Amino acid sequence: MQYVDFMIRYSITTIRKDMKMDRYIKAPISTEDINQLKAGDYVYITGTIYTARDAAHKRMYEALQAGEELPISLEHNIIYYMGPSPAREGRPIGSAGPTTASRMDKYAPQLLDLGLKGMIGKGKRSEAVKEAIVRNNCVYFAAVGGAGALLSKSIKASEVIAYDDLGTEAIRKLEVENFPVIVVIDKDGNNLYETAVKEFHIDD
Amino acid sequence: MKTIQVAEITKTIREMCIEANHFLTSDMDEALKGACESEKSPLGRQVLSQLQENLKIAGEDMIPICQDTGMAVVFMEIGQDVHFEGGDLTDAINEGIRQGYVEGFLRKSVVRDPLERENTKDNTPGIIHYEIVSGEEVKITVAPKGFGSENMSRVFMLKPADGMEGVKNAILTAVKDAGPNACPPMVVGVGIGGTFEKCAIMAKKALTRPVNEHSSVPYVAEMEKDLLETINHSGIGPGGLGGSTTALAVNINTYPTHIAGLPVAVNICCHVNRHSVRVL
Numbered sequence: 001m002q003y004v005d006f007m008i009r010y011s012i013t014t015i016r017k018d019m020k021m022d023r024y025i026k027a028p029i030s031t032e033d034i035n036q037l038k039a040g041d042y043v044y045i046t047g048t049i050y051t052a053r054d055a056a057h058k059r060m061y062e063a064l065q066a067g068e069e070l071p072i073s074l075e076h077n078i079i080y081y082m083g084p085s086p087a088r089e090g091r092p093i094g095s096a097g098p099t100t101a102s103r104m105d106k107y108a109p110q111l112l113d114l115g116l117k118g119m120i121g122k123g124k125r126s127e128a129v130k131e132a133i134v135r136n137n138c139v140y141f142a143a144v145g146g147a148g149a150l151l152s153k154s155i156k157a158s159e160v161i162a163y164d165d166l167g168t169e170a171i172r173k174l175e176v177e178n179f180p181v182i183v184v185i186d187k188d189g190n191n192l193y194e195t196a197v198k199e200f201h202i203d204d
Numbered sequence: 205m206k207t208i209q210v211a212e213i214t215k216t217i218r219e220m221c222i223e224a225n226h227f228l229t230s231d232m233d234e235a236l237k238g239a240c241e242s243e244k245s246p247l248g249r250q251v252l253s254q255l256q257e258n259l260k261i262a263g264e265d266m267i268p269i270c271q272d273t274g275m276a277v278v279f280m281e282i283g284q285d286v287h288f289e290g291g292d293l294t295d296a297i298n299e300g301i302r303q304g305y306v307e308g309f310l311r312k313s314v315v316r317d318p319l320e321r322e323n324t325k326d327n328t329p330g331i332i333h334y335e336i337v338s339g340e341e342v343k344i345t346v347a348p349k350g351f352g353s354e355n356m357s358r359v360f361m362l363k364p365a366d367g368m369e370g371v372k373n374a375i376l377t378a379v380k381d382a383g384p385n386a387c388p389p390m391v392v393g394v395g396i397g398g399t400f401e402k403c404a405i406m407a408k409k410a411l412t413r414p415v416n417e418h419s420s421v422p423y424v425a426e427m428e429k430d431l432l433e434t435i436n437h438s439g440i441g442p443g444g445l446g447g448s449t450t451a452l453a454v455n456i457n458t459y460p461t462h463i464a465g466l467p468v469a470v471n472i473c474c475h476v477n478r479h480s481v482r483v484l
Contacts (some may be wrong), residue, residue, distance in 0.1 A: 095271035122386035145387035148271040150258035196446025201439030
C-alpha cells in the first residue's frame with residue numbers, strides 16, 4: 001500500500017514538473033502572457049510595477065467613492081502589495097518582500113474590474129477576489145514572504161508617485177528586473193495553495 | 205545592589221533592534237539549513253534555498269531580513285537587587301527602539317492609535333514586558349514581531365474536559381488557518397494555562413526559546429514533538445506552496461490555571477523568528 005501511495009505521489013510530482021514552466025514576462029502585462037500563465041509557473045517579471053498596501057488601497061477606494069481619478073493607471077498594470085524598509089545611501093530601496101494579500105481583498109475586485117491585471121503578494125485570497133480574477137482574465141502571483149533582502153536585488157529603481165505622507169505605505173513606481181514570483185491563482189481560477197497542499201498532505 | 209544607568213539600556217536596545225533584524229540566532233540558522241536537506245518538494249527546496257540566499261544578503265549588505273521589521277517586543281527580566289539611575293526606564297527602552305529603527309534603516313510600522321492609524325514614524329512605542337527576578341542582573345530580550353504571522357495567532361478558552369486532544373486540535377487549527385499567510389516554515393509558540401493574558405504572553409515568550417530545545421517537562425516535550433510531526437504532515441510547506449517543512453519547531457510553555465479553565469494561546473511566527481538576548 002505504501003509503495004502504491006509512493007508511486008501515485010511520484011507520478012503526480014513528475015507530471016507537475018513537466019507542466020510547470022519558468023517564464024519571463026514584461027510589465028505592464030499583456031493579455032497573451034496572462035493567457036499562458038498557469039498556477040505553479042515560476043515567473044520572472046521585468047518592467048514597471050506599482051506598490052500599494054493597506055492605507056493606499058483605502059485611499060484609492062475613497063477616491064473612487066468620491067468619483068475622483070486614481071493616482072495611477074490600472075490598465076494592464078501589476079500592483080505589488082509591499083511596504084519597503086528605508087533605503088541605505090546609494091540604493092534604490094530597502095528590504096522589499098510581499099505583505100499578506102488578504103488584507104487587500106476588500107478593495108481588489110473593484111480594481112480588477114477597472115483594468116488592473118496582476119497582483120503580487122503572499123497568502124490566501126477570498127472567493128470574491130478569485131471570481132474577479134476569472135471574470136477579468138487576471139493573475140495573482142506570490143513572491144516568497146520574508147525574503148525582502150533577496151527580492152530587493154531585483155528592484156532597480158523606486159519612486160514615490162502618490163500619497164507620500166503614508167511613508168512606507170505610499171504608492172511607489174518600481175522598475176524591476178527578473179523579479180521572481182510564482183503563479184498562485186491563474187486566469188481560470190486554479191489555485192496553487194489548494195492543489196500543492198493536497199499533494200504533500202499525509203494522513204495521520 | 206548593582207546600579208545601571210538607563211543610558212546603557214538605551215544603547216543596548218538600539219544595538220539589539222538592529223542586530224535582530226539582520227541576523228538570525230544560530231539555532232534558527234541551523235534549523236533552516238536542515239530543512240533545505242529534508243524538504244521533499246522541489247518547489248519547497250527552491251523556496252528554502254531563496255531563504256538561505258536572503259539571509260546571506262541581509263547580513264552582508266545590511267538589508268533587513270524582512271521588510272516588516274516588526275513591532276519591537278521587549279522582555280525585561282530585572283534582578284530585584286538592581287537600581288536604575290538617570291531617568292525613566294520605560295522611556296529609555298523606547299528611546300533605544302527609536303534610535304535603532306531610525307538610525308538602523310528599519311521600517312516604521314507602528315501607528316499611534318489603532319483606529320485613527322497615524323504612523324508614529326519611529327516605531328515606538330514598543331511592547332515591554334517587565335518581570336522581577338532574583339539577583340542583580342538584567343536580562344533583555346528584543347524580539348521584533350512581524351504582523352503577517354501575528355495576525356494569524358489565536359487565543360482559545362477551552363474547557364477542562366477538552367483535555368490534551370482539545371489543546372492539540374486548537375494548535376493545529378491555528379496553524380492550518382495560518383497556512384501561507386504566516387510565511388512558513390513557521391515557529392509555533394504556545395502558552396497553556398494561566399489566564400487569558402498570561403497564556404498569550406507565555407506563547408510570545410515561547411518563541412524566544414531556541415528551536416532545538418524542548419520543554420523540561422517530559423509530557424510537554426512529547427507534545428512538542430508530536431505536534432511538529434503532525435504539522436509537517438499538513439502539506440502546507442515552505443511559502444505555503446506545498447511540502448514537508450511547515451514548521452521548524454513547536455515551543456510550549458505551561459502555567460497553573462483555574463479549576464474551570466484551560467486557556468491556550470498560539471502565537472505563530474514566520475521563518476524570520478527574530479530575537480536578540482543580552483545580560484547586563
